[in-house]
């Protein structure tokens with residue numbers, strides 16, 4: 001057994017939060033373990049990166065609100081020992097919008113999947129980006145509807161086999177980051193799970209950003225998608241995802257909306273503009289003041 005977090009801090013004589021003091025168990029509902037993810041699923045790595053980012057930012061668990069939709073991706077939220085809301089399929093951003101407006105004191109983080117966020121929830125995504133409300137959205141892209149047995153999603157790559165594309169998918173895919181940037185998200189980025197420290201840093205930047213931060217995590221569904229497409233085990237899948245990335249130094253620009261092959265990683269777009277919650281509260285205060293003034297004799 002490793003030392004408790006407090007004991008480690010005491011040893012170091014510091015409250016600084018770093019990788020040495022990060023014990024993921026401090027952020028998990030261990031009574032829910034064993035978890036339900038398949039061996040090799042990338043979603044667990046993304047969850048670790050997210051909690052590591054939360055730890056390094058020093059976010060108090062009581063002040064953290066995790067909102068997730070339905071899917072293997074959404075289910076990961078249930079394991080986090082914080083305020084968690086597991087809402088209907090496709091709606092975590094709609095729920096999070098209300099929560100962030102009503103409780104600006106909370107750090108609101110959405111965990112969603114490519115199906116949850118881009119298919120049934122696509123409408124909510126573009127409007128969340130448009131508003132630029134202070135929410136972080138971590139979208140786990142495994143190219144498939146994992147939880148329901150492997151149907152095609154809006155990010156299923158061309159020619160890939162799924163239960164709904166038995167002869168190979170022929171639909172063009174969404175580039176989620178291009179979509180989010182075009183719809184006005186304040187900060188947009190992408191990372192593969194293999195680069196866990198980089199993913200953690202990207203998530204830190206998105207969480208810290210006062211506005212809508214969208215992070216696409218290239219995850220892997222080894223058991224269903226990988227098996228059906230003969231992509232090997234998790235290590236092979238993760239390595240080929242990394243090999244498919246273009247280095248960030250190619251430019252901090254988003255890809256074509258319908259990407260042909262490779263993707264870029266890192267921070268891909270910044271769209272600095274006012275955060276909607278503050279604008280909303282100022283507007284509401286002005287409306288209230290006007291109403292009060294009208295009441296005066």
Ligand SMILES: Cc1ncc(C[n+]2csc(CCOP(=O)(O)OP(=O)(O)O)c2C)c(N)n1
Nearest residue numbers: 071072073089113114115116144145146147
């Ligand atoms: C209204 C509604 N429609 C459909 C479903 C069935 N359903 C559950 S999860 C899911 C897809 C999830 O896929 P994704 O968001 O990519 O997450 P993953 O499981 O791959 O992590 C679907 C279609 C549902 N639960 N509710």
